[in-house]
Amino acid sequence: MEKNPATPGNPMNRKKSSRTMPLVITAQGTYRKAYSMIENIFIQSGYEPKKNSFFIKPNLVDAFHPRSGIVTHPAVIEAIIQYLQRYYPGAEIIIGDSCGVHVSFARVIRKTGYNHFEKKYGVRILSLDTVERYSQKWEHGILKLPTLLKTHEYINVAKMKTHLQTSVSLGIKNQKGLLETNIKKNFHRTYDLHNCIISLADLVQPDFTIIDGILSLEGNGPLDTGTPKKDTGLIIASTSMIAADNVAATIMGYDINEIAHMPVAQGFEIVGHSLEKCMRPHVRPNEKFVEILNTHIYIDKTMCTQCAVPFKDAFRDPVFLIKVIGLGGLRGIKNIIFGKYSGSIDNLDNTIGFGDCTSKTARKMGFPTVQGCPPTPETIKKHYIQFLKNKKKKNKH
Structure with missing residues (x-):
C-alpha cells in the first residue's frame, strides 16, 4: 500500500x-x-x-x-x-x-x-x-x-x-x-x-x-x-x-x-x-465471590456480560438507589447469584438470583430468581425492590 x-x-x-x-x-x-x-x-x-x-x-x-x-x-x-x-x-x-x-x-x-x-x-x-x-x-x-x-x-x-x-x-x-x-x-x-x-x-x-x-x-x-x-x-x-x-x-x-x-x-x-x-504484580480476583457493602455476589464462568451490564445499569438509577436505601440497602440482601453457580451458600433466606442461568440452582436451593436472558434493568429494579419489601414485611412478624 x-x-x-x-x-x-x-x-x-x-x-x-x-x-x-x-x-x-x-x-x-x-x-x-x-x-x-x-x-x-x-x-x-x-x-x-x-x-x-x-x-x-x-x-x-x-x-x-x-x-x-x-x-x-x-x-x-x-x-x-x-x-x-x-x-x-x-x-x-x-x-x-x-x-x-x-x-x-x-x-x-x-x-x-x-x-x-x-x-x-x-x-x-x-x-x-x-x-x-x-x-x-x-x-x-x-x-x-x-x-x-x-x-x-x-x-x-x-x-x-x-x-x-x-x-x-x-x-x-x-x-x-x-x-x-x-x-x-x-x-x-x-x-x-x-x-x-x-x-x-x-x-x-x-x-x-x-x-x-x-x-x-x-x-x-x-x-x-x-x-x-x-x-x-x-x-x-x-x-x-x-x-x-x-x-x-x-x-x-x-x-x-x-x-x-x-x-x-x-x-x-x-x-x-x-x-x-x-513487572507490576496485580491483586488477583476473588474466585468465589465479590463482597460489596456486606453482600456476596457469586459469579462463575457461566455468567456472561449480558447479565452483568443491566444489573450495573439498574444501580446507576438514583431513584432506584434511594428506594433501595429506604428498604435496608444492599445490606438487606446477603447473596446475589449469577450464572449456574452451584457451590455452597449461607443465608438462603437472604439470597436472590439474576438471569435464566440461575433457575436450576434457585429451584434446588429454594431462593427466588429474576428471569430473563438477560433481564432488563427495569425488571431487575422491580424484583429487587419487591424482594426487599417482602423481607422487611417478614421481619416485622
Whole structure:
C-alpha cells in the first residue's frame, strides 16, 4: 500500500528484517505521551500492513469513563489514528466493538470519550452488532464474524485488567467482542468458556495487537465498584497476540499455565524495557465471590456480560438507589447469584438470583430468581425492590 516516504522515521525506510521470531514491544509512559509510545511501537515492531484500510477493535464493553481502567483509553486509540493517518495517508480507518444488551452504543461512545473521533479525523465508529458478517466453521457449528476481518487490517487494542472468570482480560479475551450476542452467551451457558476463547484465537489472529496498560485494573475486574485501578504505565504490543498476552500476563504476576484460555507462546523477543523492569504484580480476583457493602455476589464462568451490564445499569438509577436505601440497602440482601453457580451458600433466606442461568440452582436451593436472558434493568429494579419489601414485611412478624 502507498505510504508517505517524506515523513521522518517512516516505516518504509526500514531495512527488511530477516527475523522469524515475533517481537513484543514494551513501552513505558503516560496517556499524555501516547502518540510517541505508539509511534515507537509500530516502528520497532516491523509491522507492515498489506491492506489500505484498518479495523481497530478496542475494548468498549460498557459506558465507562476513560479512566475507569475497564475500557481502552481514547488517548491510545487517538494515537493509533494519528499514526496511521500520518504514515498511510488516505487509508480508511474503522473503529468497532459490541457492548451489552440494553446498552446504547451511542452512550458508550460518548461516555468513553470516543465521540469526537469521527468529526476530528474522518474515521468511522461502528457497532459490531450492525456490521456485515461472514460464516466461519468451528467446532460447535458456524460462527458469524465481521467481514471487516477480511477486508481490513485488524488491530486488536485490548485493555490490561484482571477478570473474575478468566483471571486476566487481554488481547485474546478482547476478541470475544467480535461475536454476535447469542454466541457470546453460548460461550458461557452451553460450551466451555476457556476452550471457546482459545478456539476463537485459533480462527482469528490480529495483524497487530496493542494492550493498553497505562492505567490497568486489578482485584475483582472487570467490576467497577470497589475495584482498584493501577498506574502500570505500560503499553505492550506485538504482531503475535499470544506473545503479547504472555508478556502482559507475566507482568501482572501470573504464570501462563494458571490462565486457562492462554496458550504458551512458542518463542518471542522482548524489545524496549526488560521484563524485570516492567513487572507490576496485580491483586488477583476473588474466585468465589465479590463482597460489596456486606453482600456476596457469586459469579462463575457461566455468567456472561449480558447479565452483568443491566444489573450495573439498574444501580446507576438514583431513584432506584434511594428506594433501595429506604428498604435496608444492599445490606438487606446477603447473596446475589449469577450464572449456574452451584457451590455452597449461607443465608438462603437472604439470597436472590439474576438471569435464566440461575433457575436450576434457585429451584434446588429454594431462593427466588429474576428471569430473563438477560433481564432488563427495569425488571431487575422491580424484583429487587419487591424482594426487599417482602423481607422487611417478614421481619416485622
